[in-house]
Structure formats: C-alpha cells, structure tokens
Amino acid sequence: MEKSFNYGTGHLTIGTCLDIASGKVKGIIAPAAHANIRASWLEVGKIVEREIPVYGINTGFGPLCNTHIPEKDTCTLQYNLLKSHSVGVGKPIPTEIAKLMLITKVHALAQGYSGISMKTIERIIWHIDNDIIPVVPEKGSVGASGDLAPLAHLFLPLIGMGEVEEKGNIIPAAEMLKKYRLEPIVLGPKEGLALINGTQFILSFAVKAVKRLHQVLQTADIIGAMSLEGLMGSARPFDPRLHNIRPFKGTRFVAHRLFILLEHSEILNSHVDCDRVQDPYSLRCIPQVHGASRNAWLHLKELTEIELNSVTDNPIIFNADDTISGGNFHGQPLALPLDYATVAAAEIGNIADRRCYLMSEGRYGLPKLLTPDAGLNSGLMIPQYTTAALVTENKTLCFPASADSVPTSLGQEDHVSMGSISGRKLHQVLDNIEYIQAIELLYAVQAMDFRRPLKSTPVLEACHNYVREHVPFINDDRIFADDIKQLHKIICEGSLLKIVNTIAEKNDIKLDNDDEFRIY
Structure with missing residues (x-):
C-alpha cells in the first residue's frame, strides 16, 4: 500500500x-x-x-x-x-x-x-x-x-x-x-x-541542507577515522569518560562513533606503547570539532521542522472579524541557524584540509607526499592546494547574510532577513566540502596502504577496499583530477555510508547511539 x-x-x-x-x-x-x-x-x-x-x-x-x-x-x-x-x-x-x-x-x-x-x-x-x-x-x-x-x-x-x-x-x-x-x-x-x-524558498533550501549536511557529517567521521589510522593516531581521546565530563551532545556522539569505528584495529593496537605523547589537533580534537558542527546541525534540524509545520503568510485569517497582519513571513528564525550551519559546515572542511596536509608531511613513518618515489613524482602534493583553495572560498561564504538588512517597499519593510541568501550559501559551502572530503579520502586510503600488512577494523577496511575498487594505489604521478572526480561521486552518492551501515548491521555494531541525530 x-x-x-x-x-x-x-x-x-x-x-x-x-x-x-x-x-x-x-x-x-x-x-x-x-x-x-x-x-x-x-x-x-x-x-x-x-x-x-x-x-x-x-x-x-x-x-x-x-x-x-x-x-x-x-x-x-x-x-x-x-x-x-x-x-x-x-x-x-x-x-x-x-x-x-x-x-x-x-x-x-x-x-x-x-x-x-x-x-x-x-x-x-x-x-x-x-x-x-x-x-x-x-x-x-x-x-x-x-x-x-x-x-x-x-x-x-x-x-x-x-x-x-x-x-x-x-x-x-x-x-x-x-x-x-x-x-x-x-x-x-x-x-x-x-x-x-x-518562507518556502528559505525553508526548502533548509530542508535539503539538513539532509546534505547530515551526510557530510556522517562521512567526515568515517574519513577522519581512516586518516587517523593512516597517521597511526591514538583513539584514547575518544574514550567516553573524557566526554562525559564535558557532555556536549554532538561531541559525545562523534566520540562514540570514532571509538566504535576504531575498536580492535590491528593498526591501532600495533602502536599502543609508542612514545608519541599526543596527536595534532586535527586528529585528537575530531570529537570537539565535528561534534560542534553536529550541534549546529541539530539546531538547524529542530528549527526547520518547526517551520515546516508553521503558517508563514500574511494576513492570518481566523475569521472575518478576526484577522491579524503580523510578521510570520519574516525569515529571521531560519536565516540565523542557516548562517550558523554554514560556519559549522565550513569547519568540517577546514579540519579535513589539515589532515590532508598532515598526511603529506612525511611524518609518523609515512613517505613524503604519500608517494614511494618523491622527487621524480610530485605525489599527493597538489590535491592539498585544491583543499586549501576550497576552504578559503568557504571562509568567504561564511559572512552571515542575516547580519545585513536593506530596507525595501519604500521603508514599510524596513528590516529584512536575507535568509534566502543564507540558504543558498550553505549549499555552496556543502558543494565545496564534498570535494574536500573526496581529496581527504584519496589521502587516507593511500596512507592506510603504507601500514600493510596491518589492517584496520572490518568497517574501515570495507571502506578502504571499496575505494580501491575505483581508485588504484598511487605508485606514479597521474591525472589526480580523475581520481578526485571518482571519489566525489562516491561521497555524493553516500556509498561509504551504505557500506558502513551494512557492515555495522552484519556485525551488530551500534555506531549511532542517539536517535536525535537521525533525519528519519
């Protein structure tokens, strides 16, 4: 039926x-x-x-x-x-x-x-x-x-x-x-x-943004975990005890996901006694950064759903003798959270760019620029230029449209929200982040390959193997734009998320421990 x-x-x-x-x-x-x-x-x-x-x-x-x-x-x-x-x-x-x-x-x-x-x-x-x-x-x-x-x-x-x-x-x-x-x-x-x-123009961009940003956030945790494995980072910063004493919803949610994604990894267990005291922030602070963006997403979701069930035209007709000319049409209630979500989304790109840079430096046992023969080959030098360009473009899009108001209608409408611009800008930022994530994924799977024969967890290995079915290991320079395009398609289609959900369900792994962070 x-x-x-x-x-x-x-x-x-x-x-x-x-x-x-x-x-x-x-x-x-x-x-x-x-x-x-x-x-x-x-x-x-x-x-x-x-x-x-x-x-x-x-x-x-x-x-x-x-x-x-x-x-x-x-x-x-x-x-x-x-x-x-x-x-x-x-x-x-x-x-x-x-x-x-x-x-x-x-x-x-x-x-x-x-x-x-x-x-x-x-x-x-x-x-x-x-x-x-x-x-x-x-x-x-x-x-x-x-x-x-x-x-x-x-x-x-x-x-x-x-x-x-x-x-x-x-x-x-x-x-x-x-x-x-x-x-x-x-x-x-x-x-x-x-x-x-x-407000249906603003609202419809918000509805679609809630879904897109949700996928970006889910994907960010997976790729972040793969990058951490490639860099032989520690999972200790994801211990739930740490986040129970600073209990932001988003932070706890992300920390749980990372902790479960990395649990029982051979790569992780191989260096538990190493002399590295702590990781750079782009690894150690994934729960705090990704989690803060999760909180912004949660706020946008809540307010979007209120607006979905609201009456936003004017005047409102209760009956012939009871009509009200009010301001339910004003877009400010969504304009502000859309601008906030734009900043939150951009930060997911910022921290991903830092992880790309970290993987290219030649630290922690990885070859410089993630290539076996650096010099003759530039390796993964230039893709990080693209992430740098995209994160900077996103920064320019983070100016809040709702902070501006130009009077219209001969001054009758003397304060306006500009929320339509807020909604459109958020999608431009999300467009850029999907490319940034494709590039980080390119770096992460290459870095994981240099840790062989050690393996990660079943979930992350399945993601790695799926990528390698579409993008081969990088021995020599090639046109990396082709790889990025292929990985971008994987990101946008949500293929990694489908793989993660399938493996998690098969192995009775509960990655998401709070239904509040779901759309459906």
Whole structure:
C-alpha cells in the first residue's frame, strides 16, 4: 500500500518532506483539512462582501496598504500581484528545491488560515504528483514579507504564465496547460497573496541542507577515522569518560562513533606503547570539532521542522472579524541557524584540509607526499592546494547574510532577513566540502596502504577496499583530477555510508547511539 501524508493536519518531518518529493510518499488532503480550507475561504468571502478592510484582500500591497481596492477589482489585484512580483534573476534553482517549495506551501495553506480555495491547492498538488515543476530563478528574495519573487515565479503556471520543467525539458506553462487540457486557475481574493507570502524558498533550501549536511557529517567521521589510522593516531581521546565530563551532545556522539569505528584495529593496537605523547589537533580534537558542527546541525534540524509545520503568510485569517497582519513571513528564525550551519559546515572542511596536509608531511613513518618515489613524482602534493583553495572560498561564504538588512517597499519593510541568501550559501559551502572530503579520502586510503600488512577494523577496511575498487594505489604521478572526480561521486552518492551501515548491521555494531541525530 502506498504511504500517504495528510497535508494540513499531519506533522511534516524533514524525512517525510523529502520522501514526498522523491515519490515515496503521496501527500493528500484529508476531510479535516478540506473542512478547514473551505471555512477559511468562506471567511474571505465575507470580508469582501462586507468591505471589511483587510490587508491584501481589499487594499494595496506594501506601502500601498492604505489604498482601498473596490470589490470588483479584488480578483484582478491577485493576478497583478503574481505578475508584478515575478522579478527573479539568475539561474533556475534545482528542480528538487522547487518541488519542496510546492510541498511546503501546500502544507502551510492546508492548515486553514490563508483563505485560499480548494481548487487552487488541488492544482498545486497536481504539479507535485505529476512532477511538472515550475522554473524559479535563484535570486531576488530578501527573505521577509515572504520569499516574494521566487514564490511568484513558482505559481505563475497556475494562471498560465511562466515556465515549467517536465522530464528535463523546460516549456512555457501555457503550452503545458494545453497539453494536459487544463484551464488556468481563476484566482479569488487573497489567493495571490497567500501564494507568494511565506518562507518556502528559505525553508526548502533548509530542508535539503539538513539532509546534505547530515551526510557530510556522517562521512567526515568515517574519513577522519581512516586518516587517523593512516597517521597511526591514538583513539584514547575518544574514550567516553573524557566526554562525559564535558557532555556536549554532538561531541559525545562523534566520540562514540570514532571509538566504535576504531575498536580492535590491528593498526591501532600495533602502536599502543609508542612514545608519541599526543596527536595534532586535527586528529585528537575530531570529537570537539565535528561534534560542534553536529550541534549546529541539530539546531538547524529542530528549527526547520518547526517551520515546516508553521503558517508563514500574511494576513492570518481566523475569521472575518478576526484577522491579524503580523510578521510570520519574516525569515529571521531560519536565516540565523542557516548562517550558523554554514560556519559549522565550513569547519568540517577546514579540519579535513589539515589532515590532508598532515598526511603529506612525511611524518609518523609515512613517505613524503604519500608517494614511494618523491622527487621524480610530485605525489599527493597538489590535491592539498585544491583543499586549501576550497576552504578559503568557504571562509568567504561564511559572512552571515542575516547580519545585513536593506530596507525595501519604500521603508514599510524596513528590516529584512536575507535568509534566502543564507540558504543558498550553505549549499555552496556543502558543494565545496564534498570535494574536500573526496581529496581527504584519496589521502587516507593511500596512507592506510603504507601500514600493510596491518589492517584496520572490518568497517574501515570495507571502506578502504571499496575505494580501491575505483581508485588504484598511487605508485606514479597521474591525472589526480580523475581520481578526485571518482571519489566525489562516491561521497555524493553516500556509498561509504551504505557500506558502513551494512557492515555495522552484519556485525551488530551500534555506531549511532542517539536517535536525535537521525533525519528519519
């Protein structure tokens, strides 16, 4: 039986949201939500009929909020709103993000505070179910008064305008409607405003970022453990007793993962009595650094899930005589944690770069630049240049967009969040980190090979062997960009994580001891 989710009445999690987008779960409108939607729609009708002044229903927008709109023009007002606010520029956002925008918008509207019609919501769901996704430019939102420009583009196809993507092809919305014998939606009072007022652009980037950053963090622990083995580092700093006396959630979680990943390793046990007093920070402090980023991820996850189940448009319709023009559209509650998560993500790249450098120095019994014949061969000298470039680029992306505000709407909107930029920047940082991790993986497996015949644990050996199936041992110089590309694919597909989970399950190894750090 197909799994389903009840828009408007169910509790939407990040995992469920992603599953709806991927087609694993079908979003539906249950009778209770249907009743709420209809009740709110009827209240808007009363507002128009009684000429009760309510923002965006029978008034102008922004600085024109005191301009009265006659009843006969209230529907035209909504069409004009969609057209005039479609001012986005730049490349289209990823199709998955646009689809998440549709899903999150439906869930917010279906709670019954937005005064939108059932037929409009049904058409949006039709786009989701048929994977016909509007084209949305990436730039133009200031993240307050809602993500106005992106949402306007998102819903132009409802009225036969704009463009959609269908099976990889971009076509005019008017052509799409004709193809499927559909008529443009006739917008009623408040509908245009309900569609474009909200945080769904910021929110959808946050939803996807929670998943991507989670994979980056899980992968970082695995590769960090492999690097530690290659450098013959100590697992003593991961002793749970150490972290129980400084009990940050993320730190304890990472320390547990590393302790279990390295337990009973031949490489580790071979040097327990060596005279090395302590390791460099990039090894010894993995729990503290990776763990701090885990805490930031946990905060982002928590706030994203609150926003997923919130109503973020304006005004809010309780009934015809009780409407509130508030600020639920303001993106600051997500802008700040997105900026925080961007810094947290960048630090995962910073410490990984340091481990790459450490493995290339020729210390702890490793050959310089991890090559048997340094001099004739440059070995793994230059890949670390790439990690250095990427971590520096990430640093430039860490300036918090939410620290800035440029007044808009003739000063009516005099503080804005810029959270849309925060969301986009986080994904740029994650793009770079996935390449950094590919390069660290290249170094780590090469370093582990110089410890043969000693072996690591079953989990880390399985990861090593999988990499060696795709990237051979480096004897002589070659085009390392090809290796990096192959490893980048492994990182992005989550192949290492699948291997780790399979081996851990087979050997009854519990790597993750806190369900709070899961998405599903």
